[in-house]
Structures are given as structure tokens and as C-alpha cells.
Amino acid sequence: MEVTNTIGRRKSAVARVYVTPGKGNIVINNRPIEEYFTTDILQYVVKQPLTLLGVEGNYDIKANLDGGGFTGQAEALRLGIARAMVEIDPESRPKLKQAGFMTRDPREVERKKPGQPKARKRFQFSKR
Numbered sequence: 001m002e003v004t005n006t007i008g009r010r011k012s013a014v015a016r017v018y019v020t021p022g023k024g025n026i027v028i029n030n031r032p033i034e035e036y037f038t039t040d041i042l043q044y045v046v047k048q049p050l051t052l053l054g055v056e057g058n059y060d061i062k063a064n065l066d067g068g069g070f071t072g073q074a075e076a077l078r079l080g081i082a083r084a085m086v087e088i089d090p091e092s093r094p095k096l097k098q099a100g101f102m103t104r105d106p107r108e109v110e111r112k113k114p115g116q117p118k119a120r121k122r123f124q125f126s127k128r
Helices: 038-053 070-088 090-099
Strands: 002-009 012-020 027-029 059-066
Touching: 002 027, 002 070, 012 070, 038 070, 038 090, 070 090
Parallel strands: 027 059
Antiparallel strands: 002 012, 012 059
């Protein structure tokens, strides 16, 4: 029984993913996926790589999620699972890449600048 270990990131969320052959259980921070991601959309996002390859019930996934919000964590976990599937079966890479699951989304939050209320917003200009 071999454990495949990968990492996925999105915004400030980090997902450490451990994939083992099993019955299809997904455990996130020692809680089942239904309890951690309560919305169906986020559960769907996490399971997308498995559904695409048709291996939903073949692997047990244990993940440690840290940082970010729910959406960022779900997408970081999706990237980690996709990377693990490629490590297990390199022939699945073109299919996952075509679907866009192998690309790390590089967008990050822009920093707030001094003398401004937010990153790009300016205080109201007064001529007099």
C-alpha cells in the first residue's frame, strides 16, 4: 500500500494531499468531506479530477487544509488531487491538463498601499 503525497495551492490556501488505494473516502482535517465542505458545489469542485478520470471509488484521500477561505481551499485540494492522479498514472496528465486542473491559479490578493483606503481605491478628491 503506497501513499502518494502532493501539495496544491490557491490564493493563500495550502492543501497537503495523501492518496492511497481504497474505497473512495475523502477526509479533510480529520472530518468527512460532507461535514467540511457543506455546499454541493465545493464538494463537486474537489471531486472533479476523480470524476473526469472515472476513479471516484478507487482511492482514499486524506488532506490537511490550511489558510484561505472555503473556495480557495477547495480549489487547492482539487489541484493537489490532480497532481496525485498524475503521479499515480502519468497517462492521465493530458486529460487533466485539457480540463485545466493541472494549472496553479497565480492570482493573489494585491497589497494595500499607504495613503489609500484599499489596494486601488483612492480617497475622494476635493478641489477646494
